[in-house]
Amino acid sequence: MTKLEPGAARPITGVLGWPAAHSRSPVIHHYWLKAYGLNGVYAPFEISPAEVGGFFKMLHVLGVRGLNVTTPHKQAAYAAADTLSERARRVEAVNTLTVGAAGEVHGDITDGWGFLQNIETESAWRAKGGRALIFGAGGAAGAIVDQLVEAGAQVVISNRTREKAAAIAARYTHSVEVAAWPPDPALAHDCGLLINGTTLGMLGHTPDPSDLPWARITRAEHVVATDLIYAPLETAFLADLRGKGAAIVDGLGMLLHQARPGFERWHGVDPKVTEELRAAALRTTGYLP
Ligand code: NAP
Secondary structure, eight states, X not given: OOBOOXXXXXXXXXXXXXXXXXXXXXXXXXXXXXXXXXXXXXXXXXXXXXXXXXXXXXHHHHTEEEEEEOTTOHHHHHHXXXXXXXXXXXXXXXXXXXXXXXXXXXXXXXXXXXXXXXXXXXXXXXXXXXXXXXEOOSHHHHHHHHHHHHTTOEEEEEOSSHHHHHHHHTTOSSSEEEEOSSOOHHHHHTOSEEEEOSSTXXXXXXXXXXXXXXXXXXXXXXXXXXXXXXXXXXXXXXXXXXXXTOEEEOSHHHHHHHTXXXXXXXXXXOOOOXXXXXHXXXXXXXXXX
């Protein structure tokens, strides 16, 4: 751990995206740097897809110790990494880069880990022996399916474009099945965890209620429902399932937990997700004063 001392070198970390200015990651990392009295800089790096290859080559020279990577650079970061975690290799995407002392770049993907930490902290659902239905088969859904399978869950994927769900399922020899879009509601009733991993319900996109793939689910009293979207905090999906009796876990906690492994690698402290951090992140989404 590098304690805050005047004149000491300040490790540079940050978030890489295009755009990057909207990212909540600086709020999270600044909160932890201050909370643990650590020396460090956390900056947004807004780099275009055309320039990101050159940027990766400069990380060591610039003194960058680590990066959170967001859209659209997760595949480019995967390709640029010298070494990869097992889960990044399986998912073929990277959201966390760590630059070693000799300039070697390690890539990891922490979205699925952050998702599961949040669910198991905020609800009684457990992956080991559990069954989950996920709507969506994009990048985030792929990372979550991987983590759930690793942790011992059965997963059903329902996606508008069935081929993308099938491509994720094909990574595993067991534990993952592909359902229709929308799925048979009876299938959903057999799952203890329902996940919206699509962009349906993001701020600025008001979905047509008749299009929503969860509309025909009627029984949700014994279900935990969670969304990856955190703006708005209570999405159309969560409101609908809450009305049907489900316990609700919002998407903000995943965002906070997925940041922990990178911070620990860069600073040597496993940071805590606290109510105070959650409130600070919420203020940046405009849902709290
Ligand atoms: P992505 O790779 O672009 O995938 C988008 C998914 O949404 C695909 O499954 C896509 O289906 C589906 N979709 C989009 N429009 C749709 C429509 N009109 N009808 C039905 N399905 C539709 O995105 P991603 O990176 O996985 O992100 C997904 C969501 O998770 C985003 O809202 C993102 O902000 C959120 N997220 C949150 C966190 C967190 O920490 N809380 C982390 C990562 C992502 P098709 O395959 O058919 O196109």
